[in-house]
Amino acid sequence: MAELSAGQVSSGTSVPWWRDERKRAVIWQALVIAALVAAVAFIIVNMISNLGRLGIPLGFDFLSSPAGFAISFSTMPITLESHIGRLIIVGIFNTLLASAISIVLSTVLGFLIGIMRLSRNYLVSRLAVIYIEAFRNVPVLVQLLFWYIAIVKLFPKVRQAMNIGDLMFLSNRGTYVPRPVPQDDFGIVFIVLLIGIAIAVGLKRWATKRQMETGQLFPAISVGLAIVVTLPVLASLIFGNPVAWELPALKGFNFQGGLVLQPELTTLVIGLSVCTGAYIAEIVRGGIIAISHGQTEAALALGLKSTWTLRLVIIPQALRVIVPPLTSQYLNIAKNTTLAGAVGYMRQPTLTAQPN
CATH class of the missing domain: 1.20.5 (Single alpha-helices involved in coiled-coils or other helix-helix interfaces)
Incomplete structure (x- = not known):
């Protein structure tokens, strides 16, 4: 007997369309x-x-129009006459810069606090708990406002700026540091730096392979850092000074020359790093707890130090648990950079129409 289709019954009649589920x-x-x-x-x-x-045209012609405002912190030179498109690009680079710095600082701080949270020392563990509970239960915006007020109000004015060795000046307008100016031989030193990094990476791979084969440890990280620092320094001594330093100096009502770290950027980086570090600390603690305690006992039974056990046995296994939620925190940092508008709102005067 031929098979019945979904739209037919056994009597051969078709099912109405309003009764056919697929239709x-x-x-x-x-x-x-x-x-x-x-x-x-x-x-x-x-x-x-x-x-x-x-009377507003539809299109992207507005991107070439003068913005009429500036941004308190910018990774690119801008003026009041800069186009809107350029300011959008500046905003993208500002977000990437603040996010990158905050991600690095919050990761280091989070791993440190997370390990301190599991310490057997009561004082260290309690201090980590206080830090985590305090910063996790306060909104990020409130923390940014707190850091901004603390930085702006506590630091002196420009004329009374804190002088650190005539190289760094701290004021409520920002931190002024020397600016490196590349010279003619800077390219050679930069190539030497890349060679040093390549040597350090190769050394780390060799040390890892050697450890897997023989079980012997080699201080690849410290030796690699020494190579990365020593080779450019030697190249600088050989070819002369490839970098000249432009020092900041007080001229008029503000410092001229050098690099300036705006209070808005400093506030954003500190606020996001400290707040996100508390969340990362709990992620790290959960990842370490997820590893069986038998792994620690086995490592100690083999004679490994507690620091080696943590670095070579526990952390590598815990990363499988740590990385997924850690990625979410990195995304939160990028999204929370929008809160910089609360502390970095433009204060420059806007353009006004000039009489003909």
Whole structure:
């Protein structure tokens, strides 16, 4: 007997379309898609008509218009006449810079506090708990405002700036440090630096392979850092000074020359690093606890030191648990950089129309 189709019954009669589940599903999907298309079309038509009524052209021509405002901190030179498109690019680079610095600092701080949380020393463990509970239960925006007020109010004014060896000046307008100016031989020193990094990476791989084969440890990290630092220094001594330093100096009402770390950037980095570090500390603690205690006992039974046990046995296994939520915290840092508007709101005067 021939097989019956889904749209037929045993008597050979067809099932009405309103009773066929597959046909009803297709119809409902088509209706939903049609409703979405109609809603989007209504929004677009309404937007075009409103823009036409206001005399605003539809397109991206506004990106080439002068912004009329500046940003308190910028990784690129901008003025009040800079185009809106350039300011958007500046905002992207500012976000990347603040996120990168905060990610590094929060990771180091989070791993340190997370390990301290598991310490057998009561005082160290309690201090870690206080830090975690304090910063996890305070909104990020409140913390940013606190750090901003602390930095701006506690630091002296520009004319009374704190002088550190005539090289660094601290004031409520920012931290002024010497700015490196590359000279003619800087390219050679930079190539030597890359060679040193390559040697350090190769040394680390050799040390890892040697440890897997013989079990003997080699201080690859410390030796690699020494190579990375020593080779450029030797190249600088051989070829002369490839970098000249521009020192900041007080001229008029502000410092001129050098690099300045704006209070807004410092506030954002400190606030995000300290707050996110508390969350990362709990992630690290959970990852370490997830590893069986038998791993620690086995490592100690083999004669490994507690620091080696943590670095070579516990942390590598805990990373499988730590990395996924750690990635989410990194994404939160990038998203929370938008809160910089609360402490870095532009204070420069806007452009005004000039009389003809």
